[in-house]
Structure formats: C-alpha cells, structure tokens
Amino acid sequence: MAMAVAQHRVSSSGSSINKHFDAAGKYVRYTAEQVEALERVYAECPKPSSLRRQQLIRECPILSNVDPKQIKVWFQNRRCRDKQRKESSRLQTVNKKLSAMNKLLMEENDRLQKQVSQLVCENGYMKQQLHTTLAEFLSKATGTAVDWVQMPGMKPGPDSVGIFAISQSCRGVAARACGLVSLEPTKV
Amino acid sequence: MAMAVAQHRVSSSGSSINKHFDAAGKYVRYTAEQVEALERVYAECPKPSSLRRQQLIRECPILSNVDPKQIKVWFQNRRCRDKQRKESSRLQTVNKKLSAMNKLLMEENDRLQKQVSQLVCENGYMKQQLHTTLAEFLSKATGTAVDWVQMPGMKPGPDSVGIFAISQSCRGVAARACGLVSLEPTKV
DNA sequence: AACTAATCAGTGGTAACAAA
DNA sequence: TTTGTTACCACTGATTAGTT
Numbered sequence A, B: 001m002a003m004a005v006a007q008h009r010v011s012s013s014g015s016s017i018n019k020h021f022d023a024a025g026k027y028v029r030y031t032a033e034q035v036e037a038l039e040r041v042y043a044e045c046p047k048p049s050s051l052r053r054q055q056l057i058r059e060c061p062i063l064s065n066v067d068p069k070q071i072k073v074w075f076q077n078r079r080c081r082d083k084q085r086k087e088s089s090r091l092q093t094v095n096k097k098l099s100a101m102n103k104l105l106m107e108e109n110d111r112l113q114k115q116v117s118q119l120v121c122e123n124g125y126m127k128q129q130l131h132t133t134l135a136e137f138l139s140k141a142t143g144t145a146v147d148w149v150q151m152p153g154m155k156p157g158p159d160s161v162g163i164f165a166i167s168q169s170c171r172g173v174a175a176r177a178c179g180l181v182s183l184e185p186t187k188v
Numbered sequence C: 001a002a003c004t005a006a007t008c009a010g011t012g013g014t015a016a017c018a019a020a
Numbered sequence D: 001t002t003t004g005t006t007a008c009c010a011c012t013g014a015t016t017a018g019t020t
Helices: A032-044 A050-059 A068-142 A168-177 B032-044 B050-059 B068-141 B168-177
Strands: A146-148 A164-166 B146-148 B164-166
Touching: A032 A050, A032 A068, A050 A068, A068 B068, B032 B050, B032 B068, B050 B068
Parallel strands: none
Antiparallel strands: A146 A164, B146 B164
8 A cells, every 4th residue: 555755846746856765665864884984974073065065976976866955954953952961960970979979078078077176075075174174283273263353345155165264262373384375375 | 766664464454553664765763642652661661571562552543553563672772861861960960969969069168268277377376375375474574584385286376375483483483473465266 | 574774756835046 | 236056054744662
C-alpha cells in the first residue's frame, strides 16, 4: 500500500530531489558517509554560508544527490541538537562541580565548627582557671573578701571576667605589685 | 505544483485521514482546540492505552477526523519532549539550589573563619597576658623564677595554656600581691 | 505489539537587508 | 516608507531503528 509522494517540482521522477521521501516513497535518512561528510564540515564551521554549502555539494560526490535545501536544513537541525546537548552537558558538569564544592565546604564547615567549639572550650577553661586560681590565691594568702566589679564595655555574667577590687586592707600590696594588666579587645 | 499525498489506507480521498498533509497537500498542525483536548487527557494520563485513545476520539468531535495512529504519535512525541523539558528545568532548579546552598556555606565559612581567628587571637592574648603578667608580677615582687607546668588534657606549646606553679618560696608574696587581670572575650 | 531515542522536514515568527 | 527575499530559530508531526 501507499506510494505517491508530494513533489515540489520534480521534472520527471528518477532524480530523487525530494524531501525526506525517496523516489520509491520511502522515508530516507542520510547514510553514514553522508553524515560523516556533513559532520566534518560542521566541526570547523557550524554555520556555513550558502556558497560553502554549494561547494560542499560539489566537492562531495556522496552528497551530489542531495537538495541544497536539505543541506541547509540539516545544518539547522544539527545546530539545534548541538545546542540542546551542550546545554544539558554544561548543566550537568556545573552541577557536579557545585556538588563537589558543596561537599568540600561542608567538610570545611565541620572542621571549623569543631575548631570553634574547641577554642571556646579552651577559652572558657582559661578564664575559669584564671579566675579560680587568683581567687584561691587571694583567699589563701590574705583571707580577704574579693569583690568582682564590672569593666566598662564588658557584659556581666559568668562568661566575662572583670578585674576585681580588693578590700582596702590589701591595696597597698597590690599597688606595689604594679606591673599589671591592660586588656585589648583583639579586634579583627 | 504538487498534490498527491501518501495515504495509508484511505478509502477514497475526501475523508482527510492522512499524516501531516491535508487533502490540499498542505502541512497541517493540530488546532488549538485539538491540542487542548489532547493536553487535558495527557495531564491525567500521559500514556493512555489504545482503548483510551479510541475512546478519546469517540468522545471528542474535534478529533474525529484524526487517525488513531496520529493520536498515538502525538502522545509519544509529547512524552519525549516533555521528558526533555523536565530534565532541563530540573537541572536548572537543582543548579539554583546548589548555588544558593553554596553561597550560604561560603558565608558561614567566612563567619566561622573570622570567629576562629578571633578566638585564636583572644586565646593567644590571654595566654600572653597570663604569662607576662604573672612573670612580671613575680619577678617584681620576689625576683624568683617561675616554672610553667603543663595541664592534663591540654596540648603543650605556645598555643596552649597551663596553670602555673610558683616555687614555694614566693607563694605568700604572690598571694598577697593580688590586683590583677581581666579578660575580654568580645563575643560575637 | 508499543515504547524510546534520534532524525528529517514543514510551519510560523523574527531579523537583516536590498529593491521598489 | 513599504515590500520582498533570505536565513535563522523554536516548535511540531512523522518516520525509522532499536529496545522492552
């Protein structure tokens, strides 16, 4: 069943210059050699001019049967396919890189997180040590009460350490000790 | 120019059951109503059975002229192209999310980085203060050497702090000296 | 058989450019 | 200016090859 193909302007019949139908009425796909020849040109010039296309047809005996319009269409479709494929693979590679980057960042984050808590711990430990050690010193050495006072610019509470004031009785000794401390807030 | 369209098994001619060629030989696209009807079915069932397709043709007067095979092909193409589009947009949204995640992670990383250097700085400062203050203190008060001892659970070296032990001879003086230290953590 | 993936070609819409 | 040609692109219908 079935024959009869729409022909635009075929002179007689045998010359097979039709759309995707052969003279026999069969849907035609380009042969591997034809595609190869077309691909070769496409590789170096994806958008050949009309002249270049005609030249291609002349140069390539495999393509001599093909309508110039078909060549044009082939390049159009080829560009379209290429565009889709390129976009897809581009997105995929970007995705992979982003995922890898993400993983690294999360690991680095973890590492930093641990480092922070470690440092916070050490910090707290040091403060406490300082605190308790000095308090112990004082109480053991003098038996005098110690009043903690807040420093300007420092939050009160257990996490901050203020200097302490000593009852009048031991001030003299403290003064002689001099030296003493200034605290810089280690701005970054 | 041209008529004659490939007909699969049309009885006579006028009944227009052809592929994408009209009886007049023109390439035919489905009308908006036809597409709408097809889309409606596709929305609830992208892969209708042959029976469902026949039923669709019977139900829908707009599609009565269409070859069942065309309906089948329409669904095939629809699925294929939908798949491509979905994949593309999926990749794009994944990309966006990954980028956003990346940005957040980098910001968090920055924040942690700063926090770490801040803490390291504070830590170092505290150690040095502790060290120099007490050394100075002791040397001024007694002239006696100070031995640093390592604390259990803390790493040795310049980055870690131990409590200090003072030689027996100057304990009393050190204790009496008091005065002293405040530590500013400047929390973030 | 129907399905998927790839392919070829037609249509509509748009932009560039030259002739009327 | 308008009109016509030309090429391009996005979309779409249909066909084939290969798979399930």
